[in-house]
Amino acid sequence: MADDVIEKTPAEVIKYTKDFTDLLPNDTTIGTSAASALKSDGTSASILGSVTDSGMIVTVPINATTDGEDYTVTIQAPGGSSGETREWVLEVRTRATLRGSL
Amino acid sequence: MLLYQIKDIVREHFGRMGIPTAILDLALAEGRKLIEHESNFWWMEAEATFNLVVDQADYDIAASGGEITIPNFKDAQALFWRTTGTTFWDPVAFGELTKDDLDLLYNTDSEGSPEAAYLQNKKLYIYPPAPQLTYDMKLYYWGYTSNPAGNTTAADELTNNWGMALVYSALIWGYEIYLKDMQGATYWRGLLGGQPFGKGGEIAKLKRENLKRGWRSRMVLVPHQGPGRINFQRLTNMQLYPRR
Numbered sequence: 001m002a003d004d005v006i007e008k009t010p011a012e013v014i015k016y017t018k019d020f021t022d023l024l025p026n027d028t029t030i031g032t033s034a035a036s037a038l039k040s041d042g043t044s045a046s047i048l049g050s051v052t053d054s055g056m057i058v059t060v061p062i063n064a065t066t067d068g069e070d071y072t073v074t075i076q077a078p079g080g081s082s083g084e085t086r087e088w089v090l091e092v093r094t095r096a097t098l099r100g101s102l
Numbered sequence: 103m104l105l106y107q108i109k110d111i112v113r114e115h116f117g118r119m120g121i122p123t124a125i126l127d128l129a130l131a132e133g134r135k136l137i138e139h140e141s142n143f144w145w146m147e148a149e150a151t152f153n154l155v156v157d158q159a160d161y162d163i164a165a166s167g168g169e170i171t172i173p174n175f176k177d178a179q180a181l182f183w184r185t186t187g188t189t190f191w192d193p194v195a196f197g198e199l200t201k202d203d204l205d206l207l208y209n210t211d212s213e214g215s216p217e218a219a220y221l222q223n224k225k226l227y228i229y230p231p232a233p234q235l236t237y238d239m240k241l242y243y244w245g246y247t248s249n250p251a252g253n254t255t256a257a258d259e260l261t262n263n264w265g266m267a268l269v270y271s272a273l274i275w276g277y278e279i280y281l282k283d284m285q286g287a288t289y290w291r292g293l294l295g296g297q298p299f300g301k302g303g304e305i306a307k308l309k310r311e312n313l314k315r316g317w318r319s320r321m322v323l324v325p326h327q328g329p330g331r332i333n334f335q336r337l338t339n340m341q342l343y344p345r346r
Binding site: 001002005039040041042043066067068069070091095098 | 106255
């Protein structure tokens with residue numbers, strides 16, 4: 001089950017940010033963060049740009065996506081000192097025409 | 103419709119954040135089974151080939167690990183055999199006798215080409231039970247199908263031409279299991295199958311279409327006897343004109 005859901009049009013490029021302060025309360029920095037994306041059929045999707053982090057905030061660029069697809073993006077953030085690793089699952093729904101409040 | 107369009111229609115009834123995608127996928131998978139339980143529909147037809155093993159009488163039907171690989175097997179239609187290297191198939195009497203009758207008719211070491219078969223749960227018994235050659239076999243069957251793998255994957259018959267049936271069946275599952283709204287589920291159940299279930303709605307339309315397609319594949323001449331008996335004619339004297 002996804003932690004967050006966003007909708008975008010196929011051509012939009014979105015920089016999704018996630019603050020891991022609440023999930024990693026014993027850390028003040030993040031180690032090497034990473035992100036991966038899967039399509040609805042479970043295969044890998046090449047829709048993400050380079051992942052960056054600043055303090056406890058991880059930024060994941062989401063590039064152009066295919067209309068009709070639902071992507072599952074998993075953002076992984078290891079704590080800088082606590083030894084914990086937390087993940088945040090984002091669902092990205094791409095719709096060219098179906099928009100509105102979720 | 104493509105799968106994402108069906109998902110969007112179902113989601114709108116729960117709120118687009120109201121149902122997790124994992125639950126939605128389950129609703130669609132079980133919804134498809136709800137439809138396919140009602141009959142052996144044309145899109146469920148398939149065939150599988152396998153070879154007999156010398157002196158082996160029974161063959162397991164399984165998604166993997168069995169002698170006959172069929173995922174989601176539902177029902178058998180017909181069974182054919184041929185000697186390896188030949189180009190013509192012969193039918194095997196299938197489902198005409200019960201297993202206890204066949205066990206009486208054949209010795210446990212009877213050899214020969216396949217003459218009869220019986221399906222017990224997901225195990226296929228071949229008679230005579232000790233074939234001496236690795237005959238080629240072809241099993242025609244109906245199997246449960248799955249929704250397209252991806253949102254934008256090419257649609258199958260059910261999603262492409264009967265998408266609302268899948269929407270209604272997914273909503274029935276979602277309202278009952280997820281929302282615990284039995285009254286709402288009853289409404290969608292009525293649209294899917296009518297009252298009693300299966301006699302109306304989309305299911306009735308699917309069954310009518312299934313019957314039309316089934317009629318084209320076979321012709322059965324049934325002689326009448328009793329008060330309704332008709333005069334018989336030699337087939338060589340009678341012209342048969344199948345109606346289109």
